[in-house]
Amino acid sequence: MASIDLKRFHRAFFEESFEGLDIMEAGLLRLDPAQPDAETLNGIFRAAHSIKGGAGTFGFSGITDYTHVLEALLDEMRAGRRALNASDIDLLLRATDALRQLLVAARDEQPVDAALTEAVHAELTGCLHGEKAGAAAAPVAAKADAAEGWRMVFAPHAGLFMSGNDPLRILRELATLGDAKIDAVDAALPAFDALDPEQCCLSWKIDLRGAVSRDAIVDLFAWVEDECDLTIEALAAASVPASSVTPVAALPAAAPSKAATRPGADATSIRVSTSKIDAMIDLVGELVITQAMLQQQASHIDPAVAEALLQGLAQLDRHTRLLQEAVMSTRMLPVDAVFSRFPRVVHDLAGRLGKQVRLQTIGESTELDKSVIEKIADPLTHLVRNSLDHGIESEDARRAAGKDPAGTLTLRAAHQGGHIVIEVADDGAGLDRRRILxxxxxxxxxxxxxxxxxxxxxxxxxxxxxxxxxxxxxxGRGVGMDVVKRNIESLGGRVEIGSQTGRGTCVTIRLPLTLAIVDGMSVAVGNDVFILPLPAIIESLQPSADQVKRVAGQGQVARVRDEYVPLVALHDWFSLPARPRPVHEAILVIVEAEGHKLALQVDALVGQQQVVIKSLETHYKRVPGVSGATILGDGRVALIADVGEIVRLATRAAAA
Structure with missing residues (x-):
């Protein structure tokens, strides 16, 4: 039989392992050392055990050896044989970081920082061999470990292989615990011509001699506990009636955590490469463009002549929009993909700063485009660090102000129209107006x-x-805030700040739900059409002759509601030919970006529409003042104006 290339399963293993690490970290941050939750501890242990088992299957011995001592320490804690304290949690968090580095190195086939992992491994080993928990747990442990060995019957269910489990791997690992005598039982094996290679028909009787605890054996089978029948009894008690034998499934254990979910266990979801989703989105974008072309051509047809065709096109339009929304939703992820990193950030920074900080997250299930989530993580991290360092006061200062010594940092997300609003709020001292001025x-x-x-x-x-x-x-509150603002505005969003002295500061970020589609206003400039993003538009108007003035050295300005706004004619900006016309015959579109307003002169408003964004840089090159392009219903290419850049450059030129 040809050997199986396990490398094709590596991607799934690493994805599952990184998910397990995230859940381990989240569980450790939730643990209260004074009253550790048994279910949370069990979930952390199972995650570590799953990573160890998978690493052993795929031959990552370094990860297996490292995780073994981590798993053993966690087992001591969940079994109550070792008391848990704050320093243990810090050590386990650092151990999780080191394990993440080992996994990244194995995934990328790169060398690992051996000094770091060995140092953490030594700490784990020292902690494991240190003082045990209270005497109450000791007698039970001693009794359990007093057996000379164990007798087991391991009968996997027929469908065990379908979940990717290998009983031989478990048996090999069991043999490393002591002197094992393993006998196969083939009573359920069918005739040769009825064999199904995907069905497990064997079971095993095992005698294991040596100083091995029952828990160590149970842990080996934890991965398959729901997919086998297993009995374990002490060899010294071989005459004990069968009714006293306890199957693994009956052992007290917490409900399986997300970290323990095996590949293929959840049949309601599948993993799909983002490149496939992006390709599908591109195809749907082309479909939308083609549908718009057909709709435009059909507008010239007499409805009385082609009524059925027009009805079909109207139905095609509805179905195309629904398909577009459905495909776009596959790129949407809950904002918790970003929020989930901050419990660790807050835990570590609060410890370094000597502050007590509670983190609240609200609206974690609010969905946002994956591309936006990837780019908003860094600005949010900067804002969180600012709040911890300079927003929330020290415990003494808070007590002196009559506040709870523990500060509160709140991350909140919600949908508002076609945007998502994210708030980073603290209950600290607030911004100092006089100091800022x-x-x-x-x-x-x-x-x-x-x-x-x-x-x-x-x-x-x-x-x-x-x-x-x-x-x-x-x-430093303010250090790098220009970068935060620039990054947010590059996503088509904006950032606002609210603050009250002594009560705290709230930074509000407004972002489009996706970067693949934009709601825009089509405007005509000569024979060309441009798209202006709707979120940047304040209003549009046809000015009177006395509303437009020319200022020496600064060009034209428009007076709008008693405010003078710099005026830029788009045909001049993009060097397009246009017939001269009085300003009062043109249209002014008032836009705002980076806190500045600008009046864009265009020839006409064509209409409002949702357009699929195409990268201009990919197919041509970077053009100042242009963020992308789209294809109109008549087949023409329309450029999407980068309002932020136009406002920035025009404001800078006027200031010069």
């Missing part, structure tokens, strides 16, 4: 005491702005 004046920024609070808060987005009394390696 003084720092801004010192840096030569335009500011004065008559500015509103919201205008003052925007000053912290100036490059390099910081009011921190001293630089730390954690953060």
């Amino acid at each position: 003084a720092k801004a004046a010192e840096r030569g920024l335009s500011c004065d005491a008559s500015m509103t609070d919201s205008e003052v808060w925007q000053l912290i987005f100036a490059p390099g702005f910081s009011t921190a009394a001293q630089v730390t390696d954690v953060s």
Whole structure:
């Protein structure tokens, strides 16, 4: 028989292992050392055990050896033989980090940082061999370990192979615990011509001699406990009646955690490569464009002549939109994919800063496009670090202010229309208005005491702005906030700040749900059509002649509601030919980005529509003021204006 290439299963193993690590970390952060939850401990143990078992199957011996001592320590804790304290949790968190590095190195076939993993492994070993838990648990353990050996009957269910389990691997690992005598039982084996290679028809009788605890044996079979019949009895008690034998399934254990879920156990979901989803989205985008072309051509047909055709096209339009929404939903992930990293961040930073901080997450199930989630993680991390370092006060300062010594950091997500709103709020001291104004004046920024609070808060987005009394390696409220704002606005979003002295600060981020589709306004510029993203548009109007003025050295401005706004004609911006016309015959579209407004002069408003974004850089090159392109119903290419860049460049030119 040809050997099986196990490498084709590696991807699933690593995906499952990283999921298990995430659940281990989340469980450790939830544990209360004073009253550890048995179910949580059991879930952490099962995750480690699953990783160890998979690593052994695929020959990753370094991971198996490392996880063995981690698993043993966790087993001591869940069995009550070792008391749990805060330092143990910190050690286990560091051990999880080291295990993650081992998995990454194995996945990428790269060398691992041996010094780090060996140091953590030594700590785990020392902790394992240290003082045990209270005397109450000791007699039970001693009794359980007093047996000279164990007699087992292991009868896998027929469908065991279908879950990817190998009984021979378990038997080989069992033989490493002591002197094992293993006899196969083939009574259920059918005739040769009736054999099914995907069915397990053998069972085994095993005598294991040596100083082995029952728990160690149970742990070996934990991976298949729901897929076999197993009995275990002490060899010294071989005459005990069969009724006293306890099957593994009856042992007290917590419900299987997410970490213990085996590949293929959940038939309601499958793993699909994002490249396949992206290809499907591209095809649906082409379908939407083709449907729009057909709809435009059909608009010239007499309804009385082709009524059935038009009805079919209307139905095609509805189905195309539904298909587009369904396909786009496959890229949507809960924002918890980002929020889940912050319990660890808060735990570690609060410990370094000597603060007590509670983390609250609200709306974790709110969904967002995968591409947006990947790009919002870094800005959110910066905001969280700022809140911990300079937002939430020290315990002494909070007590002096009559507050709970433990601060609260809240991450909240919710849908609002076609956007998602994410808030990072703390109940700290809030922003200091006078200090910000003084720092801004010192840096030569335009500011004065008559500015509103919201205008003052925007000053912290100036490059390099910081009011921190001293630089730390954690953060400085304002340090890098310009980068945070720039990253958010590059996603078509915007960021706002609200603060109350003594009560805290809230940073609000508004983002589009997806970067693959944009709601836009089609505008005509000469013979060309451009798309302006709707979220950036404030209003559109046809100005009167006296609303447009020319300012020496600054070009044209438009007076809109007693405010003068710089005016940019798009045909000039993109160097397009256009027939001269009086300004009052044109249309002004007022847009806003980065806190600045701009009036864009166009020839006409064509209409509002949802367009599929195509990358211009992929097919051509980077064009200033253009974020992408789309194909219109008549087959023409329309450029999607990068309003943020146009506003930034036009404002900079006017200031110069």
